[in-house]
Each structure stands twice: as structure tokens, then as C-alpha cells.
Amino acid sequence: MPPIWVALKRSIPSSFVLFAALLPTWCAALLTLACTPLRASTEPGASRPGVVEDNRAAVENGPWMNAELSSAERVRAVLAEMSVEEKLRLLMGYYGADAAWKGYTAPAEARPGSAGYVPGIARLGIPRQWQTDAGMGVATQGSAAVKRERTALPSGLAMAASWDPSVAEAGGRMIGEEAHASGFNVMLAGSVNLQRDPHCGRNFEYAGEDPYLAGVMAGAQIAGIQSQHVISTLKHYAVNAQETDRNAGDSILDPGAARMSDLLAFELALERGRPGAVMCAYNKLNGTYACENAWLLTQVLRKDWGFSGYVLSDWGAVHSSAKAANAGLEQASGFPFDDRPYFGTLLRQAVESGEVSRARLDEMAGRVLFAMFENGLFEHPPKIRAIDFEKNGALSQHAAEQGIVLLKNEEQILPLAQSVKTVAMIGGYADRGVLSGGGSSQVYPRGKNAVPDLQPSSWPGPVMYFPSSPLIELRRAAPHTQITFDPGTKQQDAVALAKRSDVAIVFVTQWTTETLDVPVVLPDDQDDLIRAVAAANPKTIVVLETGGPVLMPWAKEVGAIVQAWYPGTQGGRAIARVLSGAANPSGRLPFTIPLRRVDWRHPDLPKAGKVHYEEGATVGYKWFDQQQLTPRFEFGSGLSYTTFAYAELALKPLERTLEVTFSVENTGENAGQAVAQIYVAGKGWEAPQRLAAFAKVALEAGEKKLVSLRVDPRLLAIWNEKSGGWKIAPGSYEVRLGSSSRRVHQRGTIELEGASWSARSH
């Protein structure tokens, strides 16, 4: 482990380290500038807990407290009462955990060990903003002695692999409720960065390589969170596709291509989830930092997409005051992660000098307030209260079962048959628990870290295994089978056990985390372990707990492959239920797994500096299709314990879109879920085909359903950056009804009329 992790606790730019070293000198010179915010109290009168609530009587006659009025009216009314200082106060957030390396103590009013805190204005009844990470559940930050123990959903990628927006929405509702019950009203969720690079250490937080799938799933999660009176973010805006050099790297991507790929994922999530906030990313996009990129924050987000909430920065992503404010940033987060208090004293000076206009200041405060009104933050303050962990754990388990992907199942080795008397379970700490991903999104589970002694033990760790043991759960699910565990650390022991067992199940893991990119191969010789076990017992099943895709050079040698992701709080039970057949797997891959590393568009570990995404919008399977590369497991693939037949494809052209109707029938013996996928092929596109629609369909054995889907017009169109609009070319399009991007069951062609429209009127 590089020693720097220990010292820094969080990923911070090197200029930050310098800043820390110079701190005493700066304190003398810039006392009011940089040092004041390092003290805990940020709010006049804030030392009295509950001051905002106490003040209700005094403010209740203010028209902005009237929930009958529209949010815009309420914003106007309250802004008219606010001083410049008060407006500024809403625009600067503080880290909610101590940061010893900066000599920083979190504000007393912050929730201990949390991501952030923004003071309220007691005089006007404006609530404080208590911010928590993140997309899998309520996290704990920093070295807080007491960790919040909460329910963790499976990873973002696992949720995307469910291909079921209702699963994502229910998950969002659950973590939003836990956030609210933990005293938070802002959740830093909604991670939707497109998987361009398989090495990205945060791929587990995201939603895969397709903009439509990612946007739909992230949007559903956001809607769920916000139903609980908790503002959700949508992040990290945009093209934050690697962790290497994450604070300074420059993503070079053609703006038009971005609109049809990464930005399309954001646009769709924004429309579906209506997040109160968007978090701008650390990286630069085409030479300009995301948090001061006027094209991203103003042209695209506000003018083209009509976003009415506020933009908050990632923690330490701000590099200027006036430039950032005028480009479209409203709130600087997590001081002291930025090297200076850009949105503190420095922004006040910029307002006083006129560099930032009063109108812009009003807009900035107004947007924060708008999101607070829209999401009921005034009427429904978060309350620390009991959480139903039983219920929430069951929900997380259900989500895990929906996202687990059965990639291979030769001779129906799975589900484990009654005739299987002995099972060798090997490796992956499967006797103790299931892996989770590292960094700011880390949720601490109830009960202890099941494998507490792994490195790194502090930021971006700890490496955390949730105490849901696949071994214990499989013993419970298959009581008549004798299951013996071997840790897999001595290959010959594992092989010997596999040899004398009917079936061998090898658990393999790869820990991935924020701040670090990873090779796309299993670490610690796990490939060798699989090969050795498979050589000893052809009935070998591999269960992968990985953050993203890994190469599977042993795929032909094993009987079955189960991609189980980071499966969340009750992941062990979910895996056991899939292995035993109590749950029928229905997840589908949200990315491509190639045969060879070189087949990936980005086959090597990311580099620092400028990163040229020359593939433009040809991301993921689109690249494999265009290059005519055969993947090992294609985008959208996954098996079931039953079989489905797809038929009766009918196409109907509509204005700027088309309606696709088809039937799906369960032709097997078990109830199960099909994931019907519609791909469209058009001329002059960035790729031979695009995912245009999908539906997860639950069917009893023998049942048949008719499904009707409409294609989003943007998935039939090409974006023209010059004219700032979408265009569907008139002509014929091929529509494919598939069960993956390569398994096509029926094809049809349709003539579409041409159409064009501007960004805002699709």
C-alpha cells in the first residue's frame, strides 16, 4: 500500500498537500481568507442545537413557508428577505468529518463522520443541508470512531445489471429513507458516468457502458431517493471515466459525440429522476475544469436541458471563484478539500467587485433554495429514528438476486441438483462474507467487517466484507448437501478438496475503489486457482465478486460462471439462493467482456494528463460491433433456469419515434424473468446498432405476454453540434428483437420520416 494513503485519508490534489504545509504562513497572511472556515462554527447562533426548528414561529408568516405556493414563488419571496451574507452562506459547504491533515475540525452542527454540511439560516427558517454519500446507502466518512451501520444495496453496476428500473427506484427509496432517518437531507447518489475504461476503479458505482440503460437506471434511483424528502445529486458531471490523475486529468472528447454518449446518460437520468442537484466532476473536459466549464454547466445543463436545480462541486473540484460562479457552479462542497475557500470570502469579494453580479448571486442562492422547496426540505426535516433493517435487508437481497448474472451453465450444473451430495466451496472469504467497493461510497454494515485484517485499512479503504456468508447461507439453502470450505490459499489443498467433491464452487474477488484504477485481471493468482480446481473437477462453478469486468481466460474450462458483483448487505444469501435455485437469475451484463485484453478500446491502465477518447460515442459494445470483434460475453447477455421464446415482432412508425410490439413466452419449466432488448441499426451512426428499448418481463412457466415499447427519439437520431439539435434521417431502419446485443430472435425494417428538433424540444 502506498504510504500516501495513510497520510491523506482522502484523495486530494498535490497542491493541497502543499497548502497544508504552508498553512501556518497562510494563516498569518490570510487570516480571514483561509483560516476562518477551518474552525468548527459556521453559522451565527448555530451553537444552539435545533435553532432552525425553534425559530419556526418567527418565520411562519413568511410567504416562503407556505407550501401552497410554487417553489419559484417561494424562492422569490425568501430571496427578497436575504442579505448578501445570507445568500453566500448557502453556497459554501464544509466537510462533515475531521480532517487532521488540514488541521480541520468539522462543524459541530454537521452529522458526525459525514460528507458535508451547509449552514442554514435560522432567522428565515432555511434548513441546514446535511449531505451524505452515496449510491449504495448511507456511508460514513473519515476516521470517525463511530460508524453509521446501514443497509447497503448491491453496487451501482449490479443494480444496472437488473435491467429493471423498478428495482433501482425501490433501492433509491430505501436508501433515501435511511438517509432521512439518519439526519440527512442531501444524498450524493445518482452516479452515471459511462464505463469507457474497464480499469476505472469506480465502475462499480456506475451503471455500465450504454447511455440508455445507465440513464434509465440512475434516473429511477434518483426518483426513489427524492421521494423521501432527500435531494439527490446526479454525478460526476462529466466524462469522469478514470481515477488516475482524477483531480487534474483532462478528458478530450468531441462535444457532439459526448451528447450521444456520456451526456445522453446524464440527460436521460435528469429527465427521469429530476435531481435537485448535479455534482460537477474533478476532471477537465476539453481543457476546462468541469466545475468551471460554462459549456457543460450553462449551455448543456441549463439552456439545452432546462435544469432548474443547483450545481454543487465534487469535494476539492473547485479552482476559482468568479470563473466557476459565472460558468454555472452554485455551491462549493466540502471545504477544506478545495485549496482555498473559493465560495467563502473570495466569492464575497467577487460579488463586491462586481465580477460576479448580484443577479448571478441571487440565481445561485435561488437555485439551491428551489431544490430545497421542490423536495420538501422545509416541511419534512430529517429526523433521527429507528430503521427497519430486516425489511431493508430483504430489499437489498432482492435487488442482488435481480442483478446477479449467470454467464455460463454447461449441462445445467446450476441450480445445484438434489443429487449433489458434496460441495467444495473455495476462496473469496466465502465462509465469512461478501466484498464491497471502497472510497467515499463505503457503507458500514451492521455487525462487523467480516474480514477486518486486509489492507488498506484506511482511506480509500478499509477493504470491507459484509457479514453475509455464502457458506452459511448455502448450507441453509441446501441442508442435505455437505459443503466443505477451503480458503484457497494453498492450491493443493483446494484441489484435493475439489477432487473428492461432486461440485466445486470457487469464489473470486477483486477489490476496486475510488482513487485507484485497477488491472482487468483477477489479483493474487486467482486465475491459477480456478484453472487448478477446474482441472481437478470439471463441475467447477466460478462466482465473481468484482467491481467491474475482468478477463476470464479460464471460461472454457469451467462448468458455470456467476457474476455476483458487490452484492450488498445480504449478498451471501442472494448468491446462495441463486446457486440453490431458490432464486432464478435474471441479471444481464451492462458491459462487454472480451476474449482478449487488447480487444477493449482502452486495453491499458489509464495515464495521467490528457486522455483522448477518440472513440467518441462508440463506447462498449458499440466498439466491439463496429470492429467486428467477438466478445467472450456480450453486452446484454445472461442466462436463466428457464427458456424464453421471442416472437410476433411488429413495428409502427410514430412521430419522431416508433412503437415496437412483440411477445415473450416462458417455454421452460420454471418461473423466470426475460430481459427483452430492442436494438436499432441506422445509417451513418457511431456504431452498427444501439440499444433502443428494453423490458424485464416476469413469466410463470408456460406463460406468454405481449410487450409494447416506444423508442426514445434521441436513440434514432444523430446530434448535430453545429445546429444544436437532433436529426432523424429519413429512410429505413432495422429493428432487432434480442435477448442480448448479439442474440437476435427477430428482425424487422421500418421506414421513418425525417425529423429534426432542437435540444430542448425533443
Ligand code: BGC
Ligand atoms: C467523491 C464524490 C463524493 C464526495 C463526498 C468525492 O471524493 O468523488 O463522489 O460524493 O467525495 O464524499
